[in-house]
Amino acid sequence: MTTTTSPTPESEGHARPARLIQNEATTEIPVHLLFRDDPGPVSVPLKPAVVARRQGTGEQPRLRKSDQITPRPAPDPELAERPARVLPGAVGVLAGTCGVAGCAVTSWWAGLLPRLALEALRVPAFAGAGLGPAQWAAYAGAGALGLFGFGGLARGRTGRAWVLGLFGRYRGTVRRTGLMWVNPLLLRRRVDVRLRHWRGEPMPAADASGVALRVVVLVVWRVRDTARATLGVDDHETYLRECVEAALARVPVEAPGSGRGSVDAAGEALTRLVAAETAPVGVEVFSVQPLRVEYAPEVAAAMHRRRIAALDAQHRSTVLTSVVDSVEDTVTRLTMRGLVELDDYERKALVKDLTVAFCAGRGEQGA
Structure with missing residues (x-):
């Protein structure tokens, strides 16, 4: 009996050219290295670069954490205030x-x-x-x-x-x-170097929903390091104003009456952010408080109508709750005192009549 053996992949490996897997997001890896039988170490040089975006997939490039956070430059140690000889x-x-x-x-x-x-x-x-x-x-x-x-x-x-x-x-x-x-x-x-107050002009801002606002802030600050404030930046007052504008673009400020946040919380967040940004240039910020918050002119009319509609809906809900409570209390008292004996049909009719009467009375009072 003759046994015929088919050629194995190992015997034909020397005759086949090495195939490669290559695309835009991976490096070149030979196929035969993926199916090696020997346990020897395989070193594949990989580039420590950001993974690129694949064409046609809509995938965005994935950045490392160290690439996403830009460290703040440290101030020049030689540029620090020291007393002069006089x-x-x-x-x-x-x-x-x-x-x-x-x-x-x-x-x-x-x-x-x-x-x-x-x-x-x-x-x-x-x-x-x-x-x-x-x-x-x-x-x-x-x-x-x-x-x-x-x-x-x-x-x-x-x-x-x-x-x-x-x-x-x-x-x-x-x-x-x-x-x-x-x-x-x-x-x-x-x-x-005195303690100074700066009240800015209306600056653009936004609330948590992205609605455009105009905010007037009051900044309490002073120059702590004269060398860095004078020589570290071109104009420390202009730098402070730009830091306040950048902070308003990052911190959401809620309009009065929205009920989604307080102005004090926004002021604390603005103070921490602006103080951290101006400390390297020798400017000490004590407080950044919004004084006036209003909607931007392009959305003011729409937000005013929305506010009126919300107040009207809230008023209607309050009136309806009060009417229902009054009707329930009236029917309960009449039944418990034995003044009337009502079946289901009569009870429903009485509830309907009382509801209409109370709603009409509340409407006349509101008018």
Whole structure:
């Protein structure tokens, strides 16, 4: 007996070309690797990329969690408020006075003081040697001393600060009050660090159902870090306004009378969100509260009619409930006291008549 064996796939594997499974969402995987008998490890290089969308299926690309959340950039550690070096104002006054006195002495030395000035100062006349190199050098030194002395005088006020810079580099912040001397070569930027209130204009918003609203908010804030508020952004007030607008676009605000949420809850959510967004730029936000919430002009008429219809339906429901309770109470009292004996037909007729009478009476009262 002759046994014929059919060729196995293993014997023909060397003659067949390797087939591949390939599409837009997977990498190239040889088919023979999916049916290997040996338990050896198989390493298939996979790209750690986002799975692409398949054409014709309508499937959206699936993003990893790390791709969906964009981390907030950390503030520059070098851009932090620090006190600047200033001197008392008396130093500047003394230096300026010395400069002016030096110029006067140099003029007397050169013989340029008029006779009236000499008589007023009771200084003996001096012929002088004229304006030479020594006199010009003395003029330059005394003039520079006077300019630096009087030019660096500044007056600090309560609730105001100066951000100092030199050649584009931050040099410190001055929060002192009174007369002081600041290097006149430094660029000064005045910043208001008092507690401030900002009432914005009507801004676009939406409720939980997506209905367009116009919201007026009151923001209580102050500048906490003058360096980041001045140098971290172009204009911290504009940045604050943009943060409030972005928060209103993300937090639903319910219109008054809707009954689906409170304005206080929306204010707390807005305060937390805006405070977190403005903290990296040195602005501290204490409160963001909606003052006036109204529907947008394009939907105001429709929402007004909807509100009136809802109030009318609520009124009708209240009236109907009151009428039913009155009819039930009347029929029950008449029956329990034995004033009337009613069968089912008569009871239904009495209930119908009482209902019509009570509804008519309530309608006349409402009118």
